[in-house]
Amino acid sequence: MSVDQQSTPVEQPPTMGPLARLRPGEVLRCESDVLGEWTWFFAVEDGQPVRYHEIEDYEREDVLARHVAAIVADPDVEDTVVSQRELENVRGKADE
Numbered sequence: 001m002s003v004d005q006q007s008t009p010v011e012q013p014p015t016m017g018p019l020a021r022l023r024p025g026e027v028l029r030c031e032s033d034v035l036g037e038w039t040w041f042f043a044v045e046d047g048q049p050v051r052y053h054e055i056e057d058y059e060r061e062d063v064l065a066r067h068v069a070a071i072v073a074d075p076d077v078e079d080t081v082v083s084q085r086e087l088e089n090v091r092g093k094a095d096e
Contacts, residue, residue, distance in 0.1 A: 018072040034076035058091045
């Protein structure tokens with residue numbers, strides 16, 4: 001008798017692209033004066049690339065790693081690795 005086992009894929013943090021630069025406790029802050037003077041953050045949570053955008057009140061949104069790479073590659077976007085604490089502060093969740 002054979003038993004079919006379904007394996008759950010294990011999500012791995014990105015090993016390439018801009019998110020691979022992040023260490024635990026870090027996020028990628030992006031800003032653009034040309035694209036509307038917005039600020040947004042990219043992070044990896046539970047192996048999933050996510051975005052927190054100012055226009056959406058910094059609510060979490062799952063994104064594709066290639067989307068992150070395309071945004072960061074835009075010459076009008078300035079990206080900086082910052083502490084996750086900065087994201088928590090702008091979301092108002094620093095003391096929760």
